[in-house]
Amino acid sequence: MDNSGTLDSLAQELRVFRPLPQLVIEANVNPQELEAFRRQAAHDPLGYWEEAADELDWYKKWDRVLDDSDAPFCRWFPGARCNIVYNCLDRHIETANKNKLALIWEGEPGDSRKYTYYELYREVNRFAGALRTLGVKKGECVIIYMPPLPEAVIAMLACARIGAPHSLVFAGFSARALRQRIKDVEAKLVVTADGFYRNGQIIKLKPVVDEALVGGSADCVDSVVVVHRAKVDTDMQEGRDYWYDDVVRRERPESPAEVMDANDTLFLLHTSGATGAPKVVSHCHGGYMVGVHRTLTHVFDIKPTDIFWCTADLGWITGHSAVVYGPLLAGTTTLIYEGHPNYPQADRMWHIVSKYGVTIFYTAPTLIRMLMRFGPQYPRMHDLSTLRLLGTVGEPIGPETWLWFYRHIGRGECPLLDTWWQTETGMFMISPLPISLLKPGSVTKPLPGVEVDVVDREGASVPPGKGGLLVITRPWPAMMTGVFDPSAKAGGAGRERFAESFARFPGKYLAGDVAKRDEDGFLWIEGRADDVLNIAGHRLGTAELENAFRAHPAVAEAAIIGVPDKIKGEAAKAFIILNQGVAPSDELILELQNHMRKELGPVAVIKGVEFRDSLPRTRSGKILRRVLKAQETGESPGDLSMLEDAD
Numbered sequence: 001m002d003n004s005g006t007l008d009s010l011a012q013e014l015r016v017f018r019p020l021p022q023l024v025i026e027a028n029v030n031p032q033e034l035e036a037f038r039r040q041a042a043h044d045p046l047g048y049w050e051e052a053a054d055e056l057d058w059y060k061k062w063d064r065v066l067d068d069s070d071a072p073f074c075r076w077f078p079g080a081r082c083n084i085v086y087n088c089l090d091r092h093i094e095t096a097n098k099n100k101l102a103l104i105w106e107g108e109p110g111d112s113r114k115y116t117y118y119e120l121y122r123e124v125n126r127f128a129g130a131l132r133t134l135g136v137k138k139g140e141c142v143i144i145y146m147p148p149l150p151e152a153v154i155a156m157l158a159c160a161r162i163g164a165p166h167s168l169v170f171a172g173f174s175a176r177a178l179r180q181r182i183k184d185v186e187a188k189l190v191v192t193a194d195g196f197y198r199n200g201q202i203i204k205l206k207p208v209v210d211e212a213l214v215g216g217s218a219d220c221v222d223s224v225v226v227v228h229r230a231k232v233d234t235d236m237q238e239g240r241d242y243w244y245d246d247v248v249r250r251e252r253p254e255s256p257a258e259v260m261d262a263n264d265t266l267f268l269l270h271t272s273g274a275t276g277a278p279k280v281v282s283h284c285h286g287g288y289m290v291g292v293h294r295t296l297t298h299v300f301d302i303k304p305t306d307i308f309w310c311t312a313d314l315g316w317i318t319g320h321s322a323v324v325y326g327p328l329l330a331g332t333t334t335l336i337y338e339g340h341p342n343y344p345q346a347d348r349m350w351h352i353v354s355k356y357g358v359t360i361f362y363t364a365p366t367l368i369r370m371l372m373r374f375g376p377q378y379p380r381m382h383d384l385s386t387l388r389l390l391g392t393v394g395e396p397i398g399p400e401t402w403l404w405f406y407r408h409i410g411r412g413e414c415p416l417l418d419t420w421w422q423t424e425t426g427m428f429m430i431s432p433l434p435i436s437l438l439k440p441g442s443v444t445k446p447l448p449g450v451e452v453d454v455v456d457r458e459g460a461s462v463p464p465g466k467g468g469l470l471v472i473t474r475p476w477p478a479m480m481t482g483v484f485d486p487s488a489k490a491g492g493a494g495r496e497r498f499a500e501s502f503a504r505f506p507g508k509y510l511a512g513d514v515a516k517r518d519e520d521g522f523l524w525i526e527g528r529a530d531d532v533l534n535i536a537g538h539r540l541g542t543a544e545l546e547n548a549f550r551a552h553p554a555v556a557e558a559a560i561i562g563v564p565d566k567i568k569g570e571a572a573k574a575f576i577i578l579n580q581g582v583a584p585s586d587e588l589i590l591e592l593q594n595h596m597r598k599e600l601g602p603v604a605v606i607k608g609v610e611f612r613d614s615l616p617r618t619r620s621g622k623i624l625r626r627v628l629k630a631q632e633t634g635e636s637p638g639d640l641s642m643l644e645d646a647d
């Protein structure tokens with residue numbers, strides 16, 4: 001229910017949306033149950049997570065729930081033995097889920113493949129057998145450099161099944177970036193594809209792997225397995241390269257899951273690097289499985305008939321937790337799409353929703369903003385009535401984008417779940433449930449078992465309405481198990497880089513985001529701590545300024561950086577993408593400057609406005625403001641390997 005029609009900026013967002021009564025009746029977790037979970041978790045957090053762990057299958061249960069004797073290095077469920085893949089696959093084929101769809105894949109040309117849980121189980125076993133035959137051992141790392149294909153999911157699960165940590169690298173990364181990542185994790189094997197479809201073209205992938213490995217420049221790699229997707233001419237190096245079909249054909253559809261220690265590594269992932277140099281984060285089988293399973297089933301209220309579509313690339317933490325592990329742990333059907341969201345035109349996403357009857361659609365604000373530019377006539381071309389929940393992640397969404405998504409995609413009926421979390425957290429941390437009250441642009445409240453605070457520079461809680469640093473004040477089961485800094489691998493740099501996040505405020509994990517709590521205890525994420533401007537002593541988050549820009553009808557996308565100003569110390573400079581059909585002009589610049597003054601008051605001094613066709617982003621859609629800043633000041637932008645278009 002919409003309580004007011006005005007468009008306010010984030011600073012004065014007052015609208016509240018309530019779930020439809022029917023939805024509350026049908027929800028897996030109703031408001032009373034949510035309160036009971038919160039009370040239980042506050043009173044006995046370890047008991048709360050222990051119950052969550054009991055919902056999954058273990059070869060051997062834990063000696064205790066949490067060992068924090070070496071804090072901040074925590075070990076969840078020490079002594080326990082499990083394999084996450086057993087819980088994603090084997091467990092379901094013992095139940096009515098056996099012949100249910102586990103995975104739907106749509107290729108960009110419109111081809112499609114579907115796997116039931118039983119079929120996926122057999123495929124994963126075959127590839128697990130192939131990895132073993134190729135000599136990959138428990139503990140040895142495999143790089144997966146692939147577009148979104150079923151084999152990418154199969155490869156992830158097959159690695160996990162044999163206890164070989166996987167590390168995904170976006171198919172958009174250059175040979176140099178790929179080589180660095182292969183070396184960082186000392187990969188034994190690389191899984192790739194000959195090529196894939198993107199925006200109507202075939203992108204060849206295998207040559208990039210060849211270049212990354214040229215002349216033994218990453219000599220840890222023994223073999224390369226190539227999926228035959230694009231059917232393009234491909235050089236295969238005798239004794240090193242194998243076709244996927246050939247290696248799985250020889251294998252049996254049964255290959256036992258390795259019995260893993262709960263704290264053994266499941267995967268390694270380079271963080272999205274929105275700031276600073278990339279670091280490599282590890283997650284484990286046990287705690288990660290518990291945290292992801294509990295939070296995903298709660299937030300997305302998984303029902304037996306759901307078709308769950310998270311649009312994230314597999315190479316992002318969201319691809320791990322919300323495309324592969326979370327949905328399969330929950331026994332739902334997960335959907336992946338190979339291609340470009342606008343191919344062949346701006347209704348492709350909505351076409352897919354209607355074609356498969358998607359019920360839950362989880363995406364990033366950047367994608368919604370891109371689709372908004374084309375207008376609501378595209379979603380209107382399709383029947384989106386199967387949708388029942390929407391979700392977003394990755395960046396502050398802002399009220400304007402929130403409302404567009406809610407109205408034009410969710411018909412004003414589907415709860416929009418804005419989930420805050422990170423590569424380091426592994427699982428959702430702050431998010432509404434479908435039954436929660438929603439305020440457009442707020443991530444609402446921490447999930448049960450998660451405790452956060454907003455603190456000032458000294459670590460003291462700040463009162464409502466004041467911005468501060470977001471910290472997590474209690475360990476959580478899916479927390480990263482390790483971090484290492486590839487640029488300083490020797491000498492325990494990993495421990496240091498891990499401990500860095502806990503060093504500033506002992507016992508508290510510093511998330512690196514600026515947040516605000518309102519009078520109702522709702523949280524508003526304003527952006528990364530390094531994205532805050534100080535204009536004449538007033539602190540303004542880039543997100544706040546960008547949202548205000550987006551409230552103007554001409555603006556599709558905005559990125560703000562701080563530039564030096566003789567009088568105010570710092571002023572804001574804006575990079576703007578205009579909506580389709582709007583022409584840039586000097587009058588428009590003046591109008592935008594006036595608009596900003598109206599929205600945020602005279603502190604919002606916009607020193608310059610520059611119109612652009614695109615903005616530098618990471619592959620997960622985060623704007624790399626430091627690149628814009630470097631262009632502006634002529635300084636070095638730092639590590640650029642995370643850029644969507646690194647070359």
Ligand code: 6R9
Pocket residue numbers: 271272316317318392393394395396397418419420421422423424443511512513525527528620
């Ligand atoms: C899952 C993921 C983490 C950073 C995080 C924050 C931003 C994520 C958000 C959000 C506002 C949300 N972020 N979710 N900001 N609202 N719902 O994105 O992981 O790539 O590691 O990035 O993303 O700044 O600190 P990761």
